[in-house]
Amino acid sequence: MKNELMMFEHKEKAVVSSRTIAEKFEKEHKNVMQSVYNLTAENSAVTPMFMRGHFEVRGRRFPEYLVTRDGFSLLVMGFTGAKALEWKLKYIQAFNAMEAFIQERQSSEWLITRRQGKMVRRNETDTLANLIDYAQTQGSRNAERMYTVYSKLVNSLVGIESGQRDAVPYKTLLTIAFLEDMILHTVDEEMQKGTHYKGIYQQCKENGGQIMRFAYLPQLTA
Secondary structure, eight states, X not given: OOOTTOEEEETTEEEEEHHHHHHHTTOOHHHHHHHHHHHXXXXXXXXXXXXXXXXXXXXXXXXXXXXXXXXXXXXXXXXXXXXXXXXXXXXXXXXXXHHHHHHHHTSHHHHHHHHHHHHHHHHHHHXXXXXXXXXXXXXXXXXXXXXXXXXXXXXXXXXXXXXXXXXXXXXXXXXXXXXXXXXXXXXXXXXXXXXXXXXXXXXXHHHHHHHHTTTXXXXXXX
């Protein structure tokens, strides 16, 4: 899960790269790395706050640190100036948001909803298998793409990219499950009516748009 400040999750912790800190606070990365080294050398208790990592440029590997909230606070404590203060405040808010998400995702409600959503997804997949056969009888040459087409529809409605479903808030998960349940029933009903497969997609898209008018999803930081 990333956001505009290039924060992400690593081992269930919100972190930011030392490279990003250097960029935002207009420091040389080598100097930021030296500051981290000095902090960890002075007190080994802070070592877990700075996790070693690396990045690649033109096939070459370079070291960096993945910095936790506490590590960030220690590291930027001495950065002064109005612009530095602005970035400190932005990162405090970003750490709050990401840590709240990580905590929510670990909750039993999130896990139960994710499992329920996967069950709905399996039922939807069975229905789309029927839709593939249905579309082929109506002359579709790309019917096998139905799974991707309807998955993209749901993702676009809730504003996420492919592969992000394990990194969305609880309310977004509920909405995804609701949309997929709607698709399941709409496809079944429209096939029974003899609706053209393209018309079925448009009906699902229209129904999804109506649902999203009242969804009020939390803003994603990813």
